[in-house]
Amino acid sequence: MLKIAIIIGSTRPGRKGETVGKWAYDIARKRNDAEFELVDIADFNLPLLDEPMPPMFGQYSDNHTRAGSAKIASFNGFVFVTPEYNHGTCAALKNAIDFLYQKWTNKAAGFIRYGGAKSRDGENNSKRLQAKASVAYWDCSPLISCRRVCSWPSGLTFW
Numbered sequence: 001m002l003k004i005a006i007i008i009g010s011t012r013p014g015r016k017g018e019t020v021g022k023w024a025y026d027i028a029r030k031r032n033d034a035e036f037e038l039v040d041i042a043d044f045n046l047p048l049l050d051e052p053m054p055p056m057f058g059q060y061s062d063n064h065t066r067a068g069s070a071k072i073a074s075f076n077g078f079v080f081v082t083p084e085y086n087h088g089t090c091a092a093l094k095n096a097i098d099f100l101y102q103k104w105t106n107k108a109a110g111f112i113r114y115g116g117a118k119s120r121d122g123e124n125n126s127k128r129l130q131a132k133a134s135v136a137y138w139d140c141s142p143l144i145s146c147r148r149v150c151s152w153p154s155g156l157t158f159w
């Protein structure tokens with residue numbers, strides 16, 4: 001059975017990312033063609049990249065990297081739930097992608113992006129990231145505007 005991680009990328013206290021991630025997970029887990037797991041980047045407790053070797057070699061020296069790496073390696077694909085921060089993805093998710101580079105590669109991924117202004121720029125940013133990590137990009141990702149979320153999609157409420 002395929003294992004798909006729904007990745008909560010935002011780590012900010014009071015983040016909306018947890019709500020969006022749980023909403024996606026509740027929909028996904030009703031499917032029976034794959035196993036889904038909600039994975040929170042905050043649980044990895046990653047500092048800013050502190051590995052002496054470039055992560056593409058997969059030679060990790062720190063326990064936090066090894067633990068995160070083993071988790072990500074166990075999945076066949078990902079749904080990244082990412083906010084838009086200053087026209088890009090958030091630093092915590094970018095840091096985790098940098099850290100665990102080798103474990104994301106050659107897998108499939110999609111994005112759920114949200115932001116105050118519909119996260120248009122986050123889309124291009126995410127695509128660039130995935131192209132670099134050799135991840136097959138699934139190009140039908142929803143965009144969510146926090147300002148308009150009361151009317152779309154159903155079942156998801158921020159406030």
Ligand SMILES: Cc1cc2nc3c(=O)[nH]c(=O)nc-3n(C[C@H](O)[C@H](O)[C@H](O)COP(=O)(O)O)c2cc1C
Pocket residue numbers: 010011012014015016017018083084085086087088114115116117118119120146
């Ligand atoms: C540092 C920062 C930068 C932001 N930059 C953007 C932006 O460029 N475009 C946008 O649409 N929203 C932007 N926002 C609004 C966030 O996308 C929105 O508050 C979202 O809920 C943040 O996700 P989070 O609650 O999971 O942290 C920004 C918010 C923060 C905190």
